[in-house]
Amino acid sequence: MFGRERFPVFTVLLGRESGRIFYETEDTVAVEPGETVTLAGLPVDSADAFALAQRLVGAAYRAVCPGVRNQLHVILDTSPAGSPRWTVVYYDQRDASHNEIVVRIDTVSGTPTVEADPPRTCEEVHMRYQNSSPAKRS
Numbered sequence: 001m002f003g004r005e006r007f008p009v010f011t012v013l014l015g016r017e018s019g020r021i022f023y024e025t026e027d028t029v030a031v032e033p034g035e036t037v038t039l040a041g042l043p044v045d046s047a048d049a050f051a052l053a054q055r056l057v058g059a060a061y062r063a064v065c066p067g068v069r070n071q072l073h074v075i076l077d078t079s080p081a082g083s084p085r086w087t088v089v090y091y092d093q094r095d096a097s098h099n100e101i102v103v104r105i106d107t108v109s110g111t112p113t114v115e116a117d118p119p120r121t122c123e124e125v126h127m128r129y130q131n132s133s134p135a136k137r138s
Helices: 046-064 122-131
Strands: 007-014 021-029 072-077 085-090 101-106 112-116
Touching: 046 072, 046 085, 046 101, 046 112
Parallel strands: none
Antiparallel strands: 007 021, 072 085, 085 101, 101 112
């Protein structure tokens, strides 16, 4: 693709409590995946990262619109060489292409950084969703 090397990736969505596989796909991406990381060797695991993100911003964000802010993504980002980090992404399901809050947590130190858009109320997101195509969301 335009002379760029493509790298294979495998994506799996698992239920945290059930372990059930909800979705899986193989694809390629133009960004080279980071180093291989042994999950068992990380001082901060995904559950710790999730709990920290929830305490910092997630619980309050989700409480504003619990019916449509009840999903999030927890991603292990290995692209910063030598310093993998957990990335917890919060979004409103009516506008899932827009990450409203991104929390990055160093897998060794547990140090978090938070990037957040100005908060939007449930009604603001609802109006944006209703005014978008197709057919003004009847």
